[in-house]
Structure formats: structure tokens, C-alpha cells
Amino acid sequence: MRLRNARLGGAFADVTLDGERIASVAPAGTTTVDGETVDLDGRWLLPGLWDSHVHLTQWALTRQRVDLSSATSAAEAAALVRAAATQRAERADTDVLVGRGFRDGLWPDTPTRELLDEAAPGLLVVLVSADIHACWLSSAALERFGHPGSTGLLREDDCFAVVRDLDRAGEHLHDDWVREAAEAAARRGVVGITDLEMTWNRDVWLRRMSAGFDALRVRFGIYPQHLDRALGEGMRTGQRLAPLLEVGPFKIITDGSLNTRTAFCADPYPGVHDHPYGLLTVPPDDLAEWLRRAAGGGLVPAVHAIGDEANRFALDAFERVGVGGRIEHAQLLHERDFARFATLGVEASVQPEHAMDDRDVAERYWADRTARSFALRTLLDAGARLRLGSDAPVAPLDPWITIAAAVGRARDGREPWHPEQAITPGEALTASTDSGIAAGAPADLVVVDRDPLQAEPERLRSMPVAATVVQGRFTHTSL
Numbered sequence: 001m002r003l004r005n006a007r008l009g010g011a012f013a014d015v016t017l018d019g020e021r022i023a024s025v026a027p028a029g030t031t032t033v034d035g036e037t038v039d040l041d042g043r044w045l046l047p048g049l050w051d052s053h054v055h056l057t058q059w060a061l062t063r064q065r066v067d068l069s070s071a072t073s074a075a076e077a078a079a080l081v082r083a084a085a086t087q088r089a090e091r092a093d094t095d096v097l098v099g100r101g102f103r104d105g106l107w108p109d110t111p112t113r114e115l116l117d118e119a120a121p122g123l124l125v126v127l128v129s130a131d132i133h134a135c136w137l138s139s140a141a142l143e144r145f146g147h148p149g150s151t152g153l154l155r156e157d158d159c160f161a162v163v164r165d166l167d168r169a170g171e172h173l174h175d176d177w178v179r180e181a182a183e184a185a186a187r188r189g190v191v192g193i194t195d196l197e198m199t200w201n202r203d204v205w206l207r208r209m210s211a212g213f214d215a216l217r218v219r220f221g222i223y224p225q226h227l228d229r230a231l232g233e234g235m236r237t238g239q240r241l242a243p244l245l246e247v248g249p250f251k252i253i254t255d256g257s258l259n260t261r262t263a264f265c266a267d268p269y270p271g272v273h274d275h276p277y278g279l280l281t282v283p284p285d286d287l288a289e290w291l292r293r294a295a296g297g298g299l300v301p302a303v304h305a306i307g308d309e310a311n312r313f314a315l316d317a318f319e320r321v322g323v324g325g326r327i328e329h330a331q332l333l334h335e336r337d338f339a340r341f342a343t344l345g346v347e348a349s350v351q352p353e354h355a356m357d358d359r360d361v362a363e364r365y366w367a368d369r370t371a372r373s374f375a376l377r378t379l380l381d382a383g384a385r386l387r388l389g390s391d392a393p394v395a396p397l398d399p400w401i402t403i404a405a406a407v408g409r410a411r412d413g414r415e416p417w418h419p420e421q422a423i424t425p426g427e428a429l430t431a432s433t434d435s436g437i438a439a440g441a442p443a444d445l446v447v448v449d450r451d452p453l454q455a456e457p458e459r460l461r462s463m464p465v466a467a468t469v470v471q472g473r474f475t476h477t478s479l
Contacts, residue, residue, distance in 0.1 A: 001472060002033040003445075006045035008437060015045060017443040017472040024439050038479060040447055043466055047433040048191025048444035049399040052349050053328055053389030056195045056218075057167055057204075058132065060177035062100050062393035068127060069101035074109045077102050077127065077136075078119040085120035096141065098166060099127040100393065104134070105259040105361035111136040113152030126162060130357070131257040131394050135159040156256050156279060160198055167199070175208050181397065182215035186475040188398045189446035189465045192217030192434065194248050194389070196302075196328075200226050202241065209242050215475050217444070219248030222299060224290060236298030243471065249302035249326060250294035254282045255310035258331065258358055261365060263307035265332065269365050278307050288317040291325070301325035302349065308332045308369070315340045326387065329354075332366060332373045342383030349387040350376060352405035352428075353395035359417045370418060376406055377421045386423075386431040400463040403428040408457025425453045425460070443472035447479070 003015045005028050012028035024031065066084040071077035077099070084097060097120060104111055116125045116138035125138035126145075135154045142150050145162045154162060167174070185193070193216060195201060201220040205213075222230045227250065239247040256262020256279050261269045268276035282290070291301045305314040306329045314327050315337055324345030331354065341348055355362075355374035362370050372378070380386060388402050395401065406428040409416040416422070423431075429452060435441045447467040452460065467477040 001035050002031060002037045003045065003447075004028065004037055004039045005042055006040045006447075007042050008045055012042065013045075015437065015445075017469070020443055020471045022437065022439055022441045022443050025437060038467075040466075040479070044448045044451055045437065046189075046429065046446050046448065046452070047435050047437055047441075048446050048468065048470065049189045049432050050192045050194075050434050051185070051190060051389045051392070051397055051399060051402070051432075052194050052387040053351060053391050054193040054195050054397060055132070055197050055392060056178055056181065056193060056397075057174055057197050057199075058163070059392040059397050060174060060181040061098075061167070063181060064177060065128075066097070066099035067101055068099045069103070069130065071102055071107075073107050074104065074111045074115055077111070078115040081116060081125060081127070082119040085123055085125075096124040096126055096144075096166065099125070101130045102127055102136065103130050103259050103357070103361070105261065105358075106364065111153050113137065113139045113142060113150070116152065126166060128159075128163060129260065131259050132163065133159060133257040133260040133262060135162050137162070155260055155262055156281060164198060167197075175211065175213075178208065179213055179215065182213070183476075185397050186215045186468045186470075187465060188400060189448070189463075189468050190216055190397070190399060191444040191446070191468060191470045191475075192219070193397075194219045194221065196221040196248075196251050198223055200229070202235070202247075205245050206242065209245055214244060214470075216470060217244045217246070219246045221248045221251040221302065223251055227290075227294060227297075227299075230299065231293070231297040237300040247299075250290075250299040251302045251304065251328070252282060252287065252290050253304040254287060254314060255280055255305060255307050257306055258365065259361055263332065264305075264310040264313075265307040265366075266309045266334070267369070270367075277309070280310060280313070284313045284316060287313065288320045291317050291321045291323060295321060295323040295325070302328050304328045306331045308334050308337075308372075312337055315344060315346065318344045318346050329391075330379070331358075332369060333375060333379075335372060338375070338378050338382040338384070341379060341385075347385045347387050348379050349389060350374070350379075351389050351391045351395060352376065352402055353390060353411075355409065355417060356405050356411040357395065374418070375421050376423050380423055380427060386427075388428060388431040399432050400465075401461055403432060403452070404457045404460035406431075407460060410457065425455070429453075443469060445469040 127136040255264035264278040449464040
């Protein structure tokens, strides 16, 4: 297939695809092919976009669950549950009423089991926070999921276990929703994702792809509970298991999140008494051993670290073991640690839209530290390699939203938040792509109707995508 009259920067070109690879890039009008020719009519042609941190099943399920993102208090969230419980009584087609997207970091009241019991008497209610690090359960749900003595709010590992239990039901129905979510991502220019669902994801993806899933490329993560199995089966990062499926990184979670006040920090959270510094879920010595085992078996480590102390410990572990890898989130960093990313060969896998979601809660709990939080410009200037993602469902699986947040540091008409940490559109695109446009490069491309290097941030958010190409075939086109 030949893509004719493609705009590459300031020039026009014909780009010829031969299966999975780009065969040639030549000045417009100088090539012929026997196959299909598609005239891009001067539209901008870019490398296909990747989201480097996704929980795709969670994102697909989120689209089916009660939306609590508008709630500004526990009482408001309970009122949304009450309305959903009424609708559920009319349909009665689910065992558990599941909600998603609440952010209680700025709420004036406390989420309790009693609030949910009053809103939905006798029902199993599970509400998953926007960052997936907390779950709020009714009494019936607490009993079902093994926490009858809890006040209602479960954090970190207890929450993760509930989320996994919810996900085990209805796998094949979930597959349909995942396919729909992936097709929607393709319409926004996504050609690939790193899927970090907390499950044995290899078999899940082999099942989906054998059933015809072909909307995008997938690199799946491996968690500590599955490391022995993965190493025993000889799995290595980058290993190709199917035309669109690769083994991804070894993912380990070392602290919590900002909204849940469990990100592990050097300074205490104001007003938090049960875990004032957050939660460190993997001790430094244990983390180094996990990294040593994973890297020794050929798996690239990806360490979840949000608080400044968690990031320091993660970088220390990479240095002790002598391997590179990734830190997922890197939201709050000590000044002395920015340069260590480049020195140690550790990528910063960051989610710029989180800064838009979290700016107010950061101002409350990290009030004197926000200059070194979500600090993309400082990371780049220190030589770090950035990889951009959404952490969907925490933020939408839409790379243009991600890019706009990185470039503009603003949303909803507000003033930019720490605009000194903005990066350029070109830098954001580089951090959102996996290859270039040249002979021999993967035939994974996106066609857009607007120059992304000249667009204002709010126009980047709504970037019109005319076509997406994966492996030399259209996964979306409006041409």
C-alpha cells in the first residue's frame, strides 16, 4: 500500500508499506506501486502512538460502571449509589453494584460502610477509586470479600484483591468490552499499549488474539506473584508470542498513591495519622532482590513509585543491581534524584493528565513540594527518557489528552499549573511513539488533520485523527 501526499514536517512524501514494515519514503509523486494507493491530501503523517501504562480490562470495565467522578463528598457518592441501586433493582442483572472514579482526597467527610448500607440496603456495593488504590465497600460486600471488620475503606493490597475478584467473573463478556475499548483507542491513533493488569495476562491475551483481536499491539506486564512461572517458561521482555503480542516488563508496586495518601514520602501528610508518611509496600532490600531475579531472567523491571522516598529507594535498587528499567509514575522526586534517571538508564514512565486531576490534592498534601512533582521538564533537562501514558482507567486512554496535559499543564480553563514543567509538542510526541518514519521501521502510523507541532494545547486534546495503521493495515480510517 502507498500513502500518497503525506505531510512529513514541512515536506510532502509518498510512504510505501510492505506488510509490517515501511518499504520506502520518497518525495511525493515519485513512486508507483501495484497495490492500493491512498491519497492523504496533505494530512500529517506521524509514527503510531503508544500508551505506555494501561490497565485495559479495568478501562473497559470502567465504561460499564457507575461513574462517581463528579462526587465532591462521600454523601454525594452515596447519593449516586442510591440512584444506581434503584436502576439495578429494575434490571437485577448483576450480583455486585460496582462504581468507579471517586477521589476522596479533598472530601470533607469520610467514606464508611454505613453510608453505603443506607444508600443500598443489603446490596453488595464495591466502589473503586480513580487511582485503583482504594475500594469502598458496603457491609454485605465486606462480608463477601473477607473483610467483615473493616470500616468500609480498603487500601492497597486489600483493594487489589477485591478488584481481581471482580474481574474474574464474565471473562468472555469482558473480552467484548476490551475489544470495543481498543477500537476506540485506535480511533485516537493508538497502535500499541503496555497492559499492566494485575493478572497472569499472557493467557488472557492469547485467548483474545486467537478470537480475532487485532486493533493494536500489546505488551503485557508480569507481577511478582507470577515471576517464578514466567521465568520457568523462559519468558523475556520483547519476546513475541503472537503477531501483535509481546512480553512486557516485570512490574512491582512499592508504594501507594497521592489521592489515597499512601504514596511513600519523606515528609508527613497533613492530618493523616494512621500512615503519616504513606505506605512502603516493598522494603528496599526485597526490591533489589526482585529486580535482580527479574533482570537476570531477561525481564525489564518497571517499578511503581509515586512518593519521593519510594522513588529514591527504587533508584537505589536499580543502582545496587546495576540494571536499567522503568519507574512508573515518578510523581514526586527529590531534587538530587532527577539526574539519576539518565545516569542509571532508568526511563520515567509518566502520566501527565494525572497532574491535571491531582493539582488540588497535591497543593493540600504536597504543598511545599509541588515544584518537584509531575516535573516533566526537569526530568527531560536532566537527560531522562520519558515515556507517556494514561494509566487508564485513572485517566482516559487517549494519547492526545496525555500530550495536551504535558504541553499545556492546564485543563477546563484554569491557569497552567507549574508551567515551567511543560514540555514541547515534539518532545511529547517522541515520548508517545515507539519508532520513526523511515524505510525498515514498523508500518504503525497515524494520520491527523492538524499540525500537532503548531496546535494549542486545548486543540491537541481534540486532535482529529483521520486514520490509524497497524502492521500496514487500517485499524481506523475516515479517509
